[in-house]
Amino acid sequence: MDIIIIGLLLGGTYALIAVGLQLQYGVARIMNLANGEILVTGAFGAIWFYTASKLSPIYALIFVVPLAFAVNWAIYSFMMLPLVKRAKNQGQLEVDSILATFGLSFIFIGILLAVFGGEFLAYSYLATPVKILGEPYALNRIAAFLGSVILCVGIYAWLHLTRTGLSLRAVAVNPAAAGLVSINVTRTSALAFALGGAITASGGVLLSMFLTFDASLGVVFTLKALVIVIMGGVSDVRGAILAAFILGLTETAVATLVDPGLTLAAAYVLFIIILLVRPEGLFGRRSS
């Protein structure tokens, strides 16, 4: 029971890290290697907000989300769109976008270093135990978990119940065909990219309640997100969510039952198994 609860909490954390990238890669076809840096930027925003105002860091979402949305929209329009237009096929776009966003990640790190310095930044918020079935769990992790559940359900519902969501899914399946049925593919992709960035940044806000950040930490999150997105299958957000929770549960089970030293190994074994059995990911479509 203990393992399941801890695993779910960790899975929620991983979902926050990965869902944004899933949208960016699945719909806009941009493999954003600056994903982790955007998350760290969100976290720094929350840390700055909390230390300056002493209000709940949750309120930081009020400015972090629109800001991240606008910045990511701008990144897509000015930096990614020329690549999209130039690319002759999806493979070329992937290579180009990987290189471009890799460079972007260094720009982000540079800006963060210049603004916040290179030190460790952390604060303590809701670091109080809550008893569930007699065992204590951190309130801030539960809050982040609830945040991630709300976010995941919200995104899923939005994608499946609204017209815009439908067009996002259409672009995810086939951008060329989506264009034929009068969907503005460029706008839709920009929307997905911006939304993905906003989700990642809000993930950073929630994670900052219990993780310690420094400007160079982004790559850790990027790697985790990459694994989860590939595991889940690139074209369906459910895959990323499911993969995040599977990963959280596996790591916790291994840490508790076998040895905490093997969590990383377990995560990558799982990754390899899924790639061998279902190369297209858990919810991916087999290419015909």
Add this chain to the structure above:
Amino acid sequence: MQRRQLLIFSTALAVAGSFCLGAANAQGTVKIGVVGPKTGVLASGAAVTHFPPFRLWAHEVNARGGLKLKGGQRKVELIEYDDRSMPGESIKAVERLASVDKVDFIMGVYATGFNLAVAPIFAKYGYPQVTQAAVTDQIETLTKRYPTLFFVQGSTTEFATSAINVLKQLKDAGKIGNRVAAVNVADAFGIELANAGRPLFKKAGFELVYDKSYPLGTQDYSPVIKAAKAANPDAFVAWSYPPDTFGLAEQAKIENLGVKAYYSAVAVAFPAFEKKYGKSAENILGAGGIQDSPAIRDFYKRHKAVTGVDADYWGSPIYYAMTQILTQAFESVGSMDRKAITAYLKSHTFKTHIGELDIRKQRLNKFWTVGQWQNGFFHAVDGVGFDKYAPVNLKTGW
């Protein structure tokens, strides 16, 4: 094409070269090279411990008119390079300082592996390598191989021994039992400390009731802390690195880990640790520690005022003491003659803000190894070579 590139390159080189020469002639500054990580995984530590003490030193030396050398006073100019947390870059930067910038002196680089990596380069160009940020058990071998390498620091085993010694004192006084839960990060320093620690725990009469490692970059420490707690230990020891030191303490607080002694290696001495945990940090033990004195309190004030960064309670004061050692060596020799400076370091003792220090044997004669947060100051409770340490308190809750 190739010839044109060569032409452009050599022109650029000539222009850059003349600029360097011009600058050197005009100001007559003493150029000091500082290499360390400004980006990458090690940057957060270096931003607190490595760069600021040198900047404070340069600021203070220049404020009093510069280094007093034979030809008159000369101001200090720091040339800083980012090694991006990669040993290869560190080597290149040191090469560049020695061969292109032709600096007068190069400070030791940041982190153990990096100092070992650049040691041959320092030796090749004849620069003494005086370093603080290198903790290793190979001091003996290395100083024999490199007669110009100085460790202003202790060895890994000394740090592990000391931590266990503090627990042993508590056990012998009947304040804690003999059950210890030990965890370590599966990375260089963590593994070295854990390996050094295992036989020492046994020798000191402790029983290791839990002994596991966890990978670097773990995001959830609840399985580790839960298992450690289930083993019902009297003391908890983590041979940890910065991110996990924070993560473990957070989880221990949540789980209300009821140990009477809580030790975590690297980063407990960081001001960010005390800032984050406040009262919960009280009586937590960690690597480092400083003896309280008016001179030290003044150092923390100046450090913050000049560099804008809060100094830590392990490396920072020792770094600063190292710059005091070097200042005395430079000024006594009266020039930046590196052979003479090395000879001076090997034959004299130095007055610093933490007392009289001696690196004649190419290693520091006294330093602090274990500290404890007591009332917002990380007091030294154990060390090597000092005769007085602050008393150790028991952890009484979170």
